[in-house]
Amino acid sequence: MINMRIQTVVTLLLMIIFLQNFIINSEGVIQCSDVLKDISSCTSYLKSGSGSPSAACCSGISKLNSAASTSADKKAACKCLLSAAQKIKPDAAAAKGLPSSCGISLPYTISTSIDCSKVN
Numbered sequence: 001m002i003n004m005r006i007q008t009v010v011t012l013l014l015m016i017i018f019l020q021n022f023i024i025n026s027e028g029v030i031q032c033s034d035v036l037k038d039i040s041s042c043t044s045y046l047k048s049g050s051g052s053p054s055a056a057c058c059s060g061i062s063k064l065n066s067a068a069s070t071s072a073d074k075k076a077a078c079k080c081l082l083s084a085a086q087k088i089k090p091d092a093a094a095a096k097g098l099p100s101s102c103g104i105s106l107p108y109t110i111s112t113s114i115d116c117s118k119v120n
Helices: 002-026 032-048 055-067 071-088 092-101
Strands: none
Touching: 032 055, 032 071, 032 092, 055 071, 055 092
């Protein structure tokens, strides 16, 4: 009888721990697919490095900035941007100046060499 109660308590505790970990780990870390969708309209501007970013591009950067509100979100977004930048090889000046060209301040620079571990 006592063994059964102990077993039930242990089982309940393990379930609680599992659920807590599940809830903590599933809280809103931004998805790379969302980041890429937000910046997709910036690709031609970033590759050419000429002209001004489109309104759709700036809207996407603004949406990304709003979505990445926690430190974990910002690091995840940074990693996605780093991966995308390494693939599309943007004009360095255009990538660096993109947020300010859109009137937005990001806590990191869009480049192929950013250290995302330092993003807060």
